[in-house]
Amino acid sequence: MKPRLLVTRKVFPEVLEALGRAFDIEANQADDEWTRADLLARVADKQALYVVTSDRVDAELLAAAPALRIVATGSVGYNHVDLAACRERGVLVSNTPDVLTEATADMAWALLMATARRVCESEHWLRAGHWKRWAWDQFLGQDLHGSTLGIVGMGRIGSAVARRARGFDMRVIYSNRSRAANEAELGATWVDRDALLREADHVVLVVPYSPATHHLVGARELAAMKPTATLVNIARGGVVDDAALVEALRAGRIAAAGLDVYENEPALNPGLLAVPNVVLTPHIGSATRSSRLGMAMLAARNLLAWVGGTELLTPVALPPRN
Numbered sequence: 001m002k003p004r005l006l007v008t009r010k011v012f013p014e015v016l017e018a019l020g021r022a023f024d025i026e027a028n029q030a031d032d033e034w035t036r037a038d039l040l041a042r043v044a045d046k047q048a049l050y051v052v053t054s055d056r057v058d059a060e061l062l063a064a065a066p067a068l069r070i071v072a073t074g075s076v077g078y079n080h081v082d083l084a085a086c087r088e089r090g091v092l093v094s095n096t097p098d099v100l101t102e103a104t105a106d107m108a109w110a111l112l113m114a115t116a117r118r119v120c121e122s123e124h125w126l127r128a129g130h131w132k133r134w135a136w137d138q139f140l141g142q143d144l145h146g147s148t149l150g151i152v153g154m155g156r157i158g159s160a161v162a163r164r165a166r167g168f169d170m171r172v173i174y175s176n177r178s179r180a181a182n183e184a185e186l187g188a189t190w191v192d193r194d195a196l197l198r199e200a201d202h203v204v205l206v207v208p209y210s211p212a213t214h215h216l217v218g219a220r221e222l223a224a225m226k227p228t229a230t231l232v233n234i235a236r237g238g239v240v241d242d243a244a245l246v247e248a249l250r251a252g253r254i255a256a257a258g259l260d261v262y263e264n265e266p267a268l269n270p271g272l273l274a275v276p277n278v279v280l281t282p283h284i285g286s287a288t289r290s291s292r293l294g295m296a297m298l299a300a301r302n303l304l305a306w307v308g309g310t311e312l313l314t315p316v317a318l319p320p321r322n
Contacts, residue, residue: 003047015296022307040064057081062089070306074299079209087318094302094312099294100286105160107285108234111258114279115230117141121276150200153207154180162186197224209236222248230256234285237262246271260285
């Protein structure tokens with residue numbers, strides 16, 4: 001008998017076709033997010049689980065799925081998976097790094113340029129019929145060329161963001177848990193986080209979410225930034241204190257922000273919808289067909305490797321047992 005696989009979200013047909021050769025699949029074809037009770041009921045007899053970031057894999061779910069042996073998440077981040085609980089139960093976990101690096105770096109720049117040059121704010125104003133004349137001081141934004149870019153998190157995506165800064169002749173500074181081996185290649189200079197916040201004209205956040213990075217940027221950090229600075233978050237919701245950001249934007253403590261991720265998404269802090277100097281996108285950093293299909297296929301290939309008895313392509317390191 002084929003092992004039983006639960007796929008929690010609608011996915012590309014070619015991915016299901018590949019998985020169908022090795023698995024007995026129950027898949028969410030409607031793409032309506034299941035309730036927690038539905039998820040727990042459906043996973044009860046499954047050996048494999050294919051999830052996305054909104055699916056919480058924790059001790060409760062593992063207890064409801066005694067046959068579960070592998071969790072493949074179609075994402076780079078895996079803070080929605082309780083690794084310790086999986087390790088205790090002997091459940092493997094895989095993620096999808098690398099595939100989305102370039103698309104997400106492109107998105108960082110899309111947000112950075114739209115934010116610094118007030119693209120969305122001015123478009124909304126124009127569409128509302130307010131443009132009657134040209135003026136010297138109309139929607140003055142911030143320069144990108146020749147400015148200082150601060151990157152918090154110099155991993156794969158942070159490095160790709162830094163490489164793109166060369167075309168703008170930017171000074172690149174970064175903060176990371178350790179010095180990046182490629183900093184000379186990138187022309188980037190390590191500084192501590194407080195110095196980065198003080199010096200950067202534009203700050204891009206590219207760190208994974210964990211308890212250590214929860215509200216990494218809050219009221220204190222926003223107050224340390226230049227009043228002309230912009231902030232871009234393509235990392236994870238929760239890395240920024242969204243309530244503190246709303247207050248900083250209202251008060252003009254920073255010039256603008258561009259966000260692709262949010263605390264408690266898809267719910268938003270309502271204040272974000274009320275301030276004009278923020279660009280908001282619905283977690284689409286990796287949303288090109290090639291990247292999303294690549295992520296989905298990599299998750300599938302990890303599942304197929306498990307069925308075939310070979311090593312996972314991109315396993316997540318599980319914590320040791322106590």
